Amino acid sequence: MLITKDKHQFAMDKNSVPVTQIDLPCKLTFETLDCFSEQINCAQDTIESLNFDRVNPASGPVYLNKVKAGDIISVNIRDIRVNSPGKMIAAPGAGVLANLITTSETLIVPIENGIASFKNLELPLTPMIGVIGVAPQGDPIACGIPGSHGGNMDTTLIKPGSTLYLPVQVDGALFALGDLHAVMGDGEIMVSGIEVSGEVDVTITKANDIEIKNPLIKTDLLLAFIASAETLDQAIETATREMAEFLTKYTDLTINEAGMLMSACGSAQICQIVDPLKTARFAMPLDVLRKLGISIAF
Numbered sequence: 001m002l003i004t005k006d007k008h009q010f011a012m013d014k015n016s017v018p019v020t021q022i023d024l025p026c027k028l029t030f031e032t033l034d035c036f037s038e039q040i041n042c043a044q045d046t047i048e049s050l051n052f053d054r055v056n057p058a059s060g061p062v063y064l065n066k067v068k069a070g071d072i073i074s075v076n077i078r079d080i081r082v083n084s085p086g087k088m089i090a091a092p093g094a095g096v097l098a099n100l101i102t103t104s105e106t107l108i109v110p111i112e113n114g115i116a117s118f119k120n121l122e123l124p125l126t127p128m129i130g131v132i133g134v135a136p137q138g139d140p141i142a143c144g145i146p147g148s149h150g151g152n153m154d155t156t157l158i159k160p161g162s163t164l165y166l167p168v169q170v171d172g173a174l175f176a177l178g179d180l181h182a183v184m185g186d187g188e189i190m191v192s193g194i195e196v197s198g199e200v201d202v203t204i205t206k207a208n209d210i211e212i213k214n215p216l217i218k219t220d221l222l223l224a225f226i227a228s229a230e231t232l233d234q235a236i237e238t239a240t241r242e243m244a245e246f247l248t249k250y251t252d253l254t255i256n257e258a259g260m261l262m263s264a265c266g267s268a269q270i271c272q273i274v275d276p277l278k279t280a281r282f283a284m285p286l287d288v289l290r291k292l293g294i295s296i297a298f
């Protein structure tokens, strides 16, 4: 089933009217606008011309039949197809280099045959999803904000071949996604990756054999807990603690042993450090988890 890009929302909201209802397991294709809702189309369209009420659209939401609050869904990302051109911005006061940027600039990035042309530099595409999640239990959360419901996690691991596990907070989940990046580095330090519209193919199933409170991502190489908080320190601490709890729950490791194993071969990583809340992850190699005998869902 195709979810077209004209059906989108700017907040994850339990009161959003679903664009469709579907039984699990399901295969869906989401067509997405870029994060600017296509308001930036040439180098003269700078950030000052943006209507910020229309930033970070997420296509959907989709109501997942028989999915209840408290369930876990797994979202396998089968493919991401990005459109040309990509768009990047620099803006005074925005991002990690905020104080060094004195003028606004928009860069239009042509994309062809798996390559993004950043001026004369050819960059291989690393397509990923910036905004993906479910409706929160409480007040609506703008699509620009990440949290335990997912949202604007801007995590480079949310890419083709990966599976994202999300804790469902309201019946039907109200799943939505958007904010594709053709190329983005960890941190998203200038607040934009190479922003694109495009299409995403996903398969959604229930995954009630695991218990998680925050999003969990599995790639072909690793498993990582994703957490968002006011500061990067808090986000890393939460993600690290969740991995430690996961290891002590599903293996016979003590907390000391789990911590030492994580310190030996795990990795605390930055997702993004420019959104209203910061997002970090703690990753463990899948081969180590397999050696530990953790088989649930993996």
Ligand code: CA
Pocket: 035, 130, 131, 152, 154, 179
């Ligand atoms: Ca984003």
Ligand code: CA
Pocket: 035, 130, 179, 180, 181, 191, 192, 193, 195
């Ligand atoms: Ca973005």
